[in-house]
Amino acid sequence: MAKTVVIQDINATGATERNDGWWVEPLMVLGGLGLFIVYATWAAIQGEFYAMEKVEEIIIPAGANAAEFVRPYLSPICSPDLPRWFPELFSWYQWSPAFLILPFPGAFRATCYYYRKAYYRSFFTTPAACSVGGQPSPLSKLLGFTKKYTGETQFPMYFQNLHRFTFYIAALFMVILAYDAYQGFFGWEHIGYADGKNFHVGVGSLVILGNVVLLGLYTFSCHSWRHLLAGKLDCFSCSDFTSKRFDAWKRQSFLNEHHMLFAWVSLIWVGFTDLYIRLCAMGIWQDRILF
Template structure:
């Protein structure tokens, strides 16, 4: 608070308000929904990743993205498109080569930072609401210093998206030949959404259009930057949509693999 001695002439002293905030709207609702949504998704994903079952539909070559690529010696041979070279210990996910990078890509994502900073850390929970911590050092210290590695995790996420695309293509070639079913549509939609989320990343936008003095001299990069910029505006929505498509794809593959339901086939 500005003291009387240092206060500019004519300025009024700030009111002594005991309340933390004067906001009367439900400012706490958005952080609460974020906590519930992210917690539910993490709980589901954790259970599925360590379930080590119902991840592959042999009849239609459906592989859930939670197990792609399947690289432990516990994986079914037909589901291990890149070999089985890791031990099949329970604590090791079958997609151990990709899941850590996907997790780090999402954790360091600019939108997800905002989401869990505000909801889990209350830093701050909303505009005009005090921070839940007495001090704030930004992202200049460990472990938040690692957020600066986001651009490198983007490269890994792009490679993983290529692998998911390959899985979706292989699913059209079942043991009976070419086939097409509801599972193929779900896999394709998930891949498209994953690509949209990945390339809408702020780091991708900077990689494509950054370090240029004149867009007129790089028309191809300008068009690509314009396209990515349009997706970037929807980065938050795509972040949540892909959580939904990932869970839906995994659940559908699990349901078909466990024979809870039958895949709706259109061709073969």
């Protein structure tokens, strides 16, 4: 039988005695996050087909009634559509609204306590998995992480400490996204949908609703929010108010345990929602109205 050799340098890339598939998870994360980043960047650069409210935003089959194809749908990666809301303010702006929007949820996810684990392992590979050696990946070298390890104490990792502010913005975005979801059901009249009724349920309405629910679960299962709710308290029973906060904390803690799950499902669903609207707007796929 083969001899087991003593590892001389436990820091060498991949140095480990683990014989399970430790590389599977970081690879999947690398693939999954990478795919989303590439897709979102492409979608942002593409700069159109992210909404279906106006006839000129969508491709309509020849000879069809355009009014039957408009939808009160807006892709979450372009919401709020600031140039449309404030045309005068943004008259100079000629690119996709995604570039104005994405940095905020992007920052929320980039400083998220789950994603930190995910990309430190998958993208920076120091280490890629537990008890596996790892030298800095090209990406971490690019960011200058080759000298003495300083964790999250110095620029740029210093900003990880400000995760809560990205949460505040993300929570604000939830209001806007909830408005978008509401529009998906109750915003059909003013965009001039064919039958003139204001309420419809399209497949897209449900997709957008799913998006806001999943993003809500992800946003409000945040560790910083958990801290603000009551995690910062040392005594829960000391007043009625702190007791109420404790109850909320306990419920939120349940969500928080599933933060990773929500992070992934919401990410995938955001991508899917954009793709769905994009395909419909491009006329490749047809949104069905259920009732």
